[in-house]
Amino acid sequence: DVTSYALNRNLARADLADLCQRLQFKVIGDTAFAPARWAALESKLLAALAAEHERAPDLTGVERDRLRRLTLPTLSRPAFDALLAAPLADGRIAQTNAWLHLPEHRVQLAAADRDLWQTLKPLLDAQPYNPPRVRDIAKATGLAEDTVRALFKRIARHGDAWPVAHDHYFTAATVADLARRVAALNQRDGYARAAPLRDEIGGGRKVAIHILEFFDRIGYTRRVRDTHVLRGNPEQFGT
Structure with missing residues (x-):
């Protein structure tokens, strides 16, 4: 201190x-x-990522806040973000959407999953802030609900989508955009609430509540009464 x-x-x-x-x-x-301490903390991050890749080779990587909890839970978020900055800049750590990983760690979707995802993703992109749910996609395409649900779970593990609510998946790009919007509301008002977010994205209040509850759940925001206070950094979701 x-x-x-x-x-x-x-x-x-x-x-x-x-x-x-x-x-x-x-x-x-x-x-x-001290420089030696900072270097030791960087080494700890790299070792933790290597261990996670070995433990879960089918996952693209580790979310930023989860990596902090795994390795340095007592380190402040600003210090943790600063610690990540150099390894991200010099390529020792890579980021794919919201997932941090070692650059040599690559997870490939099966060809059938990739092709089906490319077919279904436009349905999510057409209504990015309130995409159709699993059952609606199944009805629209004639696919079985279980097929769509299982695919989206695999896509989420790959890092290209997020389960914002039950059977309600948003693309990674949309979640990154929403994270920036929530951060902007916090910068303007000191917090985010459902009504201003609804006005930002259109649609109903219910989906805005689901989005904010999702960000609370993953630790990006913290609920304080009926507000949602920023804890994370929009950079954690990639660009």
């Missing part, structure tokens, strides 16, 4: 900043990390 350190030693802020710079400390908020 650099603030406590400075107070205990009666250091001016400028002197503290100069000291941290000379020691090449990484300063995030009120916490300073």
